[in-house]
Amino acid sequence: MNIKSQNNYLNCKPEDQLERIRFNSVDLVSEEELLRKLKKSFKEKKPLKIKAGFDPSRPDLHLGHVIVLNKLKLFQDLGHHVVFLIGDFTAQIGDPSGLDKTRPLLNAKEVKQNAETYSRQVFKILDSHKTKVRFNSEWMNKMSAVDLIHLAGQHTVARMLERDDFSKRFKKNQPICIHEFLYPLVQGYDSVVLESDVELGATDQLFNLLVGRELQKRKGQEPQCVLTFPLLEGLDGVRKMSKSYNNYIAIEDSPKEIFGKTMKLSDDLMFRYYELLTDKTNQELKQLKEDLKTGKAHPMKVKMDLACFFVECFYDTATAEKERENFKNIFSRQEVPSDIQKYTVSPAEDFWICHLICESGLSPSTSEARRLIQGRAVEIDGEKVQDSNLKMNLKAGDEFILKAGKRRFVKIVVGI
Amino acid sequence: MNIKSQNNYLNCKPEDQLERIRFNSVDLVSEEELLRKLKKSFKEKKPLKIKAGFDPSRPDLHLGHVIVLNKLKLFQDLGHHVVFLIGDFTAQIGDPSGLDKTRPLLNAKEVKQNAETYSRQVFKILDSHKTKVRFNSEWMNKMSAVDLIHLAGQHTVARMLERDDFSKRFKKNQPICIHEFLYPLVQGYDSVVLESDVELGATDQLFNLLVGRELQKRKGQEPQCVLTFPLLEGLDGVRKMSKSYNNYIAIEDSPKEIFGKTMKLSDDLMFRYYELLTDKTNQELKQLKEDLKTGKAHPMKVKMDLACFFVECFYDTATAEKERENFKNIFSRQEVPSDIQKYTVSPAEDFWICHLICESGLSPSTSEARRLIQGRAVEIDGEKVQDSNLKMNLKAGDEFILKAGKRRFVKIVVGI
Numbered sequence: 167m168n169i170k171s172q173n174n175y176l177n178c179k180p181e182d183q184l185e186r187i188r189f190n191s192v193d194l195v196s197e198e199e200l201l202r203k204l205k206k207s208f209k210e211k212k213p214l215k216i217k218a219g220f221d222p223s224r225p226d227l228h229l230g231h232v233i234v235l236n237k238l239k240l241f242q243d244l245g246h247h248v249v250f251l252i253g254d255f256t257a258q259i260g261d262p263s264g265l266d267k268t269r270p271l272l273n274a275k276e277v278k279q280n281a282e283t284y285s286r287q288v289f290k291i292l293d294s295h296k297t298k299v300r301f302n303s304e305w306m307n308k309m310s311a312v313d314l315i316h317l318a319g320q321h322t323v324a325r326m327l328e329r330d331d332f333s334k335r336f337k338k339n340q341p342i343c344i345h346e347f348l349y350p351l352v353q354g355y356d357s358v359v360l361e362s363d364v365e366l367g368a369t370d371q372l373f374n375l376l377v378g379r380e381l382q383k384r385k386g387q388e389p390q391c392v393l394t395f396p397l398l399e400g401l402d403g404v405r406k407m408s409k410s411y412n413n414y415i416a417i418e419d420s421p422k423e424i425f426g427k428t429m430k431l432s433d434d435l436m437f438r439y440y441e442l443l444t445d446k447t448n449q450e451l452k453q454l455k456e457d458l459k460t461g462k463a464h465p466m467k468v469k470m471d472l473a474c475f476f477v478e479c480f481y482d483t484a485t486a487e488k489e490r491e492n493f494k495n496i497f498s499r500q501e502v503p504s505d506i507q508k509y510t511v512s513p514a515e516d517f518w519i520c521h522l523i524c525e526s527g528l529s530p531s532t533s534e535a536r537r538l539i540q541g542r543a544v545e546i547d548g549e550k551v552q553d554s555n556l557k558m559n560l561k562a563g564d565e566f567i568l569k570a571g572k573r574r575f576v577k578i579v580v581g582i
Numbered sequence: 583m584n585i586k587s588q589n590n591y592l593n594c595k596p597e598d599q600l601e602r603i604r605f606n607s608v609d610l611v612s613e614e615e616l617l618r619k620l621k622k623s624f625k626e627k628k629p630l631k632i633k634a635g636f637d638p639s640r641p642d643l644h645l646g647h648v649i650v651l652n653k654l655k656l657f658q659d660l661g662h663h664v665v666f667l668i669g670d671f672t673a674q675i676g677d678p679s680g681l682d683k684t685r686p687l688l689n690a691k692e693v694k695q696n697a698e699t700y701s702r703q704v705f706k707i708l709d710s711h712k713t714k715v716r717f718n719s720e721w722m723n724k725m726s727a728v729d730l731i732h733l734a735g736q737h738t739v740a741r742m743l744e745r746d747d748f749s750k751r752f753k754k755n756q757p758i759c760i761h762e763f764l765y766p767l768v769q770g771y772d773s774v775v776l777e778s779d780v781e782l783g784a785t786d787q788l789f790n791l792l793v794g795r796e797l798q799k800r801k802g803q804e805p806q807c808v809l810t811f812p813l814l815e816g817l818d819g820v821r822k823m824s825k826s827y828n829n830y831i832a833i834e835d836s837p838k839e840i841f842g843k844t845m846k847l848s849d850d851l852m853f854r855y856y857e858l859l860t861d862k863t864n865q866e867l868k869q870l871k872e873d874l875k876t877g878k879a880h881p882m883k884v885k886m887d888l889a890c891f892f893v894e895c896f897y898d899t900a901t902a903e904k905e906r907e908n909f910k911n912i913f914s915r916q917e918v919p920s921d922i923q924k925y926t927v928s929p930a931e932d933f934w935i936c937h938l939i940c941e942s943g944l945s946p947s948t949s950e951a952r953r954l955i956q957g958r959a960v961e962i963d964g965e966k967v968q969d970s971n972l973k974m975n976l977k978a979g980d981e982f983i984l985k986a987g988k989r990r991f992v993k994i995v996v997g998i
Binding site: 306309314315316317319321323324332336339341342344345346351 | 675722723725727728730733734735736739740743758759761762764767
């Protein structure tokens, strides 16, 4: 998404590249090395190989993945090569201990299907001509037990237990199966095979990315630089965005869903998404916040801009604008002021709608009320009234919102 | 060694088999299961499959190994089948972390050579017709990384860290490489492939043997029973017998070495060896100790019997008896009573040997002394005196043992 508003930085100076790349990153191991690589690449006109791995057992990409995809796209725009690595090897093995029932075990056909799904999604952001899609089963399926033992000899138990989640589980006496120690090594070995210069991932991947660095060093390769980015909070603003928490905006959501979900964000979260998912600079964001405070900008408008931006990224500008209009229409139909006036009526049968409109003060006369209904400008609880001869049954305790014209509301309360 | 004095127990009752098998064992998991297996085998006339694994990177077998080999032979005598498993797979991989410099890395040719050495040694004890020699590289070389990951999924990190040596190293922050966690699984997997009914090993193998049990259970096999035997103390009586401590009696030592090393044992250790390596019953050993106490038996004689027994096991009776005679001769030449009489002479040059023999009271006359020398019955510090005209230089401070005839000694001390 950064991308669409960016120029081609093929000739961007290394220092400037670094500045753009590290923006919003959490870990960078190490800045010095990355700058050296960028300088060498710039001097020799030789693009860097940028790796990012994805788990094919969860093929629905959401905004959480987009943070890294955006960075990959930035690298492409800067002239570098991207390897989109699908970790199908482990997905095909699943959890041999049988402990993790939630992780689906995929067969080769499903992996292929998921990979196609992936392509459809990631190429909404990445440039397909500058992206290599690889599957680690290519080399892992051929690996022998001997080779895996050699790989396992490159790392110690103590260091593996330093990984945050392992450490917690170990302390809590929750079982860690030995094969779980092998997966980070496999992921690291992928970097050896791909000879990647840089690997990107979310912060919770830091440990695994560093394993890749070490294995490369041991193989005599220049170790990859490691860049991590924040885990995006889900729509609830509490847990990380995940399909299993149902707090996500998926890349493949419909324009209507993307727009609607974005509009439900809290203002704080809206700014977080602006920060992590758009190309707004810190300066611009600061100004925007200021404008909201002073009333120069309206929060609803700022949120709609964000929603529009997301739809535009995964679809196009026209679709985005159409969604904006749709939303505005629906919103205006439902827009009920919080200080709405109440009007109490007594229970009655066959009460004419135009009388109610008149009595409650929404129109000066029943003929005016009839004209409003015929002009489709009257709603009961957001539903348009079609028939100007409508007779209503008003029962004690009923409450509803009666709207006539663009901004005139009244809350009808049926008394006893 | 038990063996040679044993009959064939093919028709031995299961309860009696159990009694003989468990004799001297440290762990037995579990007695109930083993008895059930023995009963079934007895009833169906179907021999059990007994597994014992050996490390081919150390091809010299010593008495420490003999404890288990003896038990294997017992199983053979009872009619069961023995699989002598050579763990060549790991020996060919070595330590991929490069941490263990002491463990030699073997190539296929060396493994084959060591295997031949092994056969030459073990068939001094085992019945070659009833022994299957297998190499775990047969199945492990064919294993894929995927299969090994599945194997690794069968065990947890916490359980592996319960192994005594791992636990100690972990607590001391000494590195444990991840592949080290894989080796016990490989060893356990061997039991799955071999479908072994019983596995034997030294006590320090208990953990690994139990892994085999678990893997078999998971594969739906009836789990092997596990029997461990004590680690034999080396000749120093302190550390376990090992080539690297140079405190061992090797199966391939010469008869002279075996005899000589045995004779150097302390009396306590002699009984330990009797207990663990011969077929003496507890009752017989108790009696022997009693006889030593009362003087009915001489410790030297009891030790010679043990030395003879060892030589007989690895060679034959005639060789053993020859060694006994050799030893006796050498010993008797050196046998000096601890309460030896002293005789002090003044320093002198060209002092005639026959005078000294006379003066010190070993013979009544010089002519008798001359006859003794001519009869090769005189020794100085264990060396025969050849010349009856020998003139000696007696210098102040000199001391030596003068022996004349079979049991007559005197300690000559040259005074100032």
